[in-house]
Amino acid sequence: MQKHLAAGSFLTALLLFPAFCSAQTVLIVSGNGQLVCVNCPLSATQFVPLVVQVNDATGSPVANATVTWTDTQPNGQLTVATSTTGTNGQASYALGPQGVYIGPSFFPFTVLASALGAGVQFVETSALASGVIAPISVTLVSAVVPPSLSGAVGTTAATPLVVSVAGTNGIFGGGPVLSGIQVRLQSGTTGPTVSCATQAGQPAGTVLTDTTGTAKCYPVYGGQVGTGTYTIVAGGNFQSLPSAALTVTGGPPAIIRYISGNSQRVNSGVKAPFALIAEVTDTSGNPSNAAAVTWSVTAGTATLTSAITSSPSTGLVSAFVTPTVGPVGVKVALTGTPSVQYTFTVNVNIVVTALQAVSGSGQEATEGSPFTAPLLVQVNDNALLVQGATVNYVVTSGSATLSAPSAATNAEGQAQVTATAGATPGPVVITASVVSGTTTYTQTFDLTVLPPLGVTAVVNAAGFDQSPSAASPCSLVTIYGTGLATGLQGLVLPFIAPQYQVAGVSVQFGGVPAPILYVANFNGVQSLSAQVPCDVPSSAAVPPATVPMVVTVDNVAFPTFPVPVTPYSPGIFQFADSDGQTRAVLVREDGSFITVNNPAQPGDTLRMFVTGLGQTTPPLFTDEFDPLSDQSGTWVPQNLPVNAGVIVGVDNGGALVLSAKYAYGMVGVYEVDFQVPNNAAPGNNAPFAVVVQQGNTVVFGNGSLIPIK
Numbered sequence: 097m098q099k100h101l102a103a104g105s106f107l108t109a110l111l112l113f114p115a116f117c118s119a120q121t122v123l124i125v126s127g128n129g130q131l132v133c134v135n136c137p138l139s140a141t142q143f144v145p146l147v148v149q150v151n152d153a154t155g156s157p158v159a160n161a162t163v164t165w166t167d168t169q170p171n172g173q174l175t176v177a178t179s180t181t182g183t184n185g186q187a188s189y190a191l192g193p194q195g196v197y198i199g200p201s202f203f204p205f206t207v208l209a210s211a212l213g214a215g216v217q218f219v220e221t222s223a224l225a226s227g228v229i230a231p232i233s234v235t236l237v238s239a240v241v242p243p244s245l246s247g248a249v250g251t252t253a254a255t256p257l258v259v260s261v262a263g264t265n266g267i268f269g270g271g272p273v274l275s276g277i278q279v280r281l282q283s284g285t286t287g288p289t290v291s292c293a294t295q296a297g298q299p300a301g302t303v304l305t306d307t308t309g310t311a312k313c314y315p316v317y318g319g320q321v322g323t324g325t326y327t328i329v330a331g332g333n334f335q336s337l338p339s340a341a342l343t344v345t346g347g348p349p350a351i352i353r354y355i356s357g358n359s360q361r362v363n364s365g366v367k368a369p370f371a372l373i374a375e376v377t378d379t380s381g382n383p384s385n386a387a388a389v390t391w392s393v394t395a396g397t398a399t400l401t402s403a404i405t406s407s408p409s410t411g412l413v414s415a416f417v418t419p420t421v422g423p424v425g426v427k428v429a430l431t432g433t434p435s436v437q438y439t440f441t442v443n444v445n446i447v448v449t450a451l452q453a454v455s456g457s458g459q460e461a462t463e464g465s466p467f468t469a470p471l472l473v474q475v476n477d478n479a480l481l482v483q484g485a486t487v488n489y490v491v492t493s494g495s496a497t498l499s500a501p502s503a504a505t506n507a508e509g510q511a512q513v514t515a516t517a518g519a520t521p522g523p524v525v526i527t528a529s530v531v532s533g534t535t536t537y538t539q540t541f542d543l544t545v546l547p548p549l550g551v552t553a554v555v556n557a558a559g560f561d562q563s564p565s566a567a568s569p570c571s572l573v574t575i576y577g578t579g580l581a582t583g584l585q586g587l588v589l590p591f592i593a594p595q596y597q598v599a600g601v602s603v604q605f606g607g608v609p610a611p612i613l614y615v616a617n618f619n620g621v622q623s624l625s626a627q628v629p630c631d632v633p634s635s636a637a638v639p640p641a642t643v644p645m646v647v648t649v650d651n652v653a654f655p656t657f658p659v660p661v662t663p664y665s666p667g668i669f670q671f672a673d674s675d676g677q678t679r680a681v682l683v684r685e686d687g688s689f690i691t692v693n694n695p696a697q698p699g700d701t702l703r704m705f706v707t708g709l710g711q712t713t714p715p716l717f718t719d720e721f722d723p724l725s726d727q728s729g730t731w732v733p734q735n736l737p738v739n740a741g742v743i744v745g746v747d748n749g750g751a752l753v754l755s756a757k758y759a760y761g762m763v764g765v766y767e768v769d770f771q772v773p774n775n776a777a778p779g780n781n782a783p784f785a786v787v788v789q790q791g792n793t794v795v796f797g798n799g800s801l802i803p804i805k
Contacts, residue, residue, distance in 0.1 A: 120158060120212040123149045124297070125186060129278025129304050131232065131261070131331025133223040143191035144332060146218050148209045150185045157185025158212070165189040166208040181211070191220065202232065202263050204276060216297075219276035219304075221331070223263075231264045232274070234330040234337065237310060242328055242340035245290060247317040249347035250379045252293055256312040257281075261305050261330055273309025278302050279330050281313060287324025288344035290315050317344045319380030347378030349387035349430055352438045355412065361443045364420050364484075367401070371414040372440045374428050376407045383411025388431035391415045394439060395425030396484070405431075419444045421484035446485045448532035450476040453539040454510065461517040462548035463578060467496075470512040471541050473528050481509030487530050489513050494524030495545055519620050521547040521582075551577040551647055551657040557625050557764075558667030558707045559798025564640050568665035570630040570716050571708035572613070572764035574623055575603065579649060581617035581624070588615045593721045594627065594763050600650045605632045605659065606643045611719040611763060627764040629718045630711070634661045636793055664740060664788040665708030666797030669765075673803075680784050680800040681705050695803035698774045704744070705759065706786055706797065709766040712736035712758050722761050733760040740793075744770040745785035746802060747777055776804050 127146035146165070150158045159181055167175040167189075179187040189207065202223035209216055223232055236242060237258035247253055261277040280302045283289040291301035292313035298304060305311040313328075321344055328337040357372035376387040387407040391400050396419060403415035417426055422444025429437035456471035471489065475482040485505045489498050495518025503511040515526060524543040529536055555562045557572035567573045580601060581588075588599040594611035596602060601624055603610045608629040615624045624647075635641035642658035669681045673692050682690035683703045690696045714736065716723075723734040736758040744751040754769040768786065776782065784802040788795045 120153070120161075120214045121151045121155075122163075122209060122211050122214045122216045123151070124216055124218065124299055125149050126299050127188075127332070128218045128298065129220070129276055129302070129332065131221045131223065131274070131277050131334040133232070133334075143220065145188040145190045146207060146209065147186055147188045148211075148216060150181050150187065150211045150214075157181070157183070159183045159185060161185070161187070161211050163187040163189075163209055163211045166210070167191065168206050168208075187211075202274065204274075221274060221277060232331075232334070233260075233262055233264050234335045235260050236328070236337065242326075242337050244341040244343070245315050245317075245326060246343040246345070247290075247315065248345045248378075249317055249319055249321060249382055250350075251317055251347065253315040253317075256314045257328065259305070259311045259313065259328060259330060260309055261311070262309050273305070273307075275305050275307050275309060277305040277309075277311070277331050277334075279305065279311040279313055279328065281315065282327045282329050282336070283318070283342065284325040284339075288320045288322050288342055289318030289324075290326050290342055290344070291318065292316070319382070320344060321346050321382045346382045346384060347380065349376045349384035349407075350379045350433075350436065351377045351381070352389070352428060352430065352436055353377060353381075354438050354440075357414075358440045359443065361445055362417075362419055362422075363445045363447065364422075365418065367416055367418045368442060371402070371416050372426055372428070372442075373412060373414045374438050376411045376413060376430070383407070383409065385409045385411070387411070387413075389413050389428050390431050390434070392427050392429075393417075393424060394427045396423055396442075396444065397421045398424040398426070398442070400426065417442055444484065446482060446532065447477045448475055448482055448485060448530050448535075448537060449478050450474075451487070451528065451530050451537035451539050452476070453528070453541065456512075456515075457541040457543070460544045460546055462546045463517055463519055463521065464548070466514060466516045467543060470514050471526060471528065472510060472512040473530075473539055475505045475509045475511065475530055481505075481507070483507050483509060485509075485511070485530055485532075487511040487528055489526060489528050491515075492525040492527045492540070494518070494522055494543070495520035496524045496526065496543065498526070515541075515543065517543075517545040521545045547579050547582055549577075549579040549649070549652065549654050551575055551580075551645070551654055553577075554645065554657065554659050556665055556667035556708065556798070558669040558705075559800075561665070561667060561798050564638075564660040565662045565665045565708075565795055567628050567659050567661050568663055568708045568710060569628055569632050569634055569661065570711065570718070570764060571628050571665045571667075572625060573628055573659075574625045575645075575647065576621070576623045577647065577654065578622060579654070580622040580647065581615050582622070584615065584617040584622075586617065589613075594719055598624070602648045604646050604648075605629055605661070606645075608632055608718075613763065627719065628659075628661065630716050630720075631718065632661055634663045636663055662795070663790075663793065664710045664795040666786050666788050666795060667707050668784070668786055668797055668800045669705045669707070670800055675780075677781065677801065679781075680802055682802060690803065692780050692803045695778075695780070695805040696772050697805050698772050698776050700772045701754065702770060702772060704768050704770070704786070706766050706768060707764050708797070709738045709742065709756060709768075709788060710740050710790075712738050716758060719763060720758070721763055723758065738766060740788045740790040742768055743787040743789060744768060745783065745787070746770075746773055747779075747782040747804065749773055749776070772804065778804050 125147040161181045181187045207218040295303040325339045355373040376384040398419040404413045424442040426440045452474040454472040459467045499514040526541045529538045553576045598612040599615040610626040613625040640660040647654040724731040742756040752771040759765040759767040781801045784800045786797040
């Protein structure tokens with residue numbers, strides 16, 4: 097139920113995703129904090145349009161969004177209008193004439209802009225006049241006229257300009273302060289710029305008067321260096337104070353910009369013809385004077401000369417480089433701020449007149465083994481050793497791999513890589529080359545890959561167990577090695593029954609020949625399966641005694657391989673099911689196989705196939721294929737029950753074993769009939785096991801799986 101609820105919740109979340117993601121933002125672009133005298137012949141009488149920006153949760157503009165404008169008129173009348181955002185996410189609203197009202201000589205009113213569940217409020221102020229001018233005063237606090245301003249590019253003044261906006265005595269008396277009035281700085285049409293540090297939530301460069309009627313504007317100096325003028329503007333376009341002088345100086349050094357000299361190609365030991373030139377500027381790109389810089393070589397080897405470490409008024413710094421080993425990296429960085437830097441690259445031309453093979457040719461190695469000595473070459477420029485030359489190596493023919501496709505020569509002019517023998521025996525040719533101008537110099541190395549001979553592992557042929565109990569008398573084992581089936585591809589089977597020699601391969605355990613079931617070579621993995629002779633001695637000791645095993649291929653004997661042989665080595669035969677899972681080979685009484693699509697059922701009688709259950713009564717003999725007995729003159733399959741006790745486990749519990757005997761028509765294979773417990777839990781991968789017990793000896797086979805319905 098919880099799964100379904102979780103899935104349902106997830107689906108609901110997907111359906112509601114647009115709503116959840118509609119965390120839009122509506123921002124004021126312009127028009128907030130305006131002050132207008134509606135009947136003053138000597139003042140501005142029109143409001144400029146109100147503009148908002150609508151963005152989605154990622155900050156991207158939202159086009160075609162409907163913005164609702166709720167305009168609260170001074171007489172309490174409500175005006176509602178809509179507009180649509182353009183491709184830039186902006187929408188505007190033009191304020192109309194204010195309604196007829198009776199009240200003070202000035203009044204604030206609001207306009208709410210809302211879209212997609214978010215909104216922002218504009219505060220505007222209208223004023224009435226009893227004469228020809230508005231009953232409003234805009235003044236500087238603690239100053240009669242605007243002061244001259246001076247500062248560096250990108251800096252903010254520590255002392256603000258404080259502007260007061262208040263009403264004057266009118267027909268309703270007063271002189272109260274006015275809040276929500278916009279104040280900004282307007283620079284001259286040419287020259288440097290200055291603006292107010294932006295108040296949170298307001299358009300760039302603007303602040304609003306607070307409840308005391310004052311606004312604090314901290315000047316922020318713009319990007320152009322020079323002199324000019326600025327003006328304080330209040331109420332949108334309501335009133336401008338007298339202009340004053342503005343001086344902007346260069347900011348601190350903050351950027352190093354590339355000018356020229358990068359990616360030159362120079363012969364080793366020769367001074368580069370062109371200087372490495374960079375420019376030091378402030379954040380706005382103005383050249384920095386007297387900026388301290390540091391030059392350094394960061395890659396390769398080279399010397400620097402004529403380095404300018406303090407910038408002149410142009411901001412340009414430079415250095416010349418003489419490279420020896422490249423490519424050369426040269427970094428110029430601000431001395432006080434090393435992270436501000438630029439790195440030049442100078443490429444070095446290498447002159448080569450000779451390539452010589454020093455050592456490494458004529459080696460031999462077995463398949464998959466490394467060749468002992470490196471493939472070493474010497475690069476010269478006449479009598480001089482060439483450092484930093486790139487020597488390329490490639491396997492021209494044969495089977496081998498290289499540690500690297502190329503190597504650079506060291507201070508002695510030498511380069512080297514190592515080689516590893518591949519999977520195919522035979523000659524190998526590796527070519528080393530170096531390019532100088534239009535000439536390619538080459539040297540070859542002749543190597544030989546030898547086929548290895550040897551056993552690498554002996555495992556239980558059913559469970560593929562490599563433990564000390566992998567082999568027992570009469571059991572089946574799989575032998576892995578190199579050189580077992582070098583000339584084969586695929587599987588070679590003996591005719592009808594196992595033979596003592598297959599595809600030129602034979603096996604002996606303790607000098608006793610063993611029958612071979614197959615010899616195989618799949619994608620270079622070489623193996624054979626054989627029956628451990630029934631009369632090979634076994635040991636229950638820990639660790640068990642070993643029996644010397646010798647594999648012979650085409651009359652060439654492999655090195656002796658010791659194999660531990662125990663009385664029992666149970667292993668369950670398995671197969672890869674249709675779902676890719678490995679499960680036990682099981683057969684019903686009707687002959688059908690148990691699979692994930694045909695699972696066993698509680699109470700079923702099943703037959704499993706194993707190896708390594710030891711001797712039977714009557715006793716087995718090696719390579720026994722179809723044991724028969726004479727029943728009144730008729731030969732019938734002989735019943736050969738195993739001597740040891742056999743335990744079968746299903747779903748972590750015991751199962752009733754009906755019989756355990758040697759399988760007719762097979763070599764080294766036993767069949768165990770058992771009954772699936774009635775209380776076995778359903779599932780595709782119920783644990784399945786087999787155990788051999790005789791006296792105090794208990795041997796576990798490999799674990800497997802059984803599907804139960």
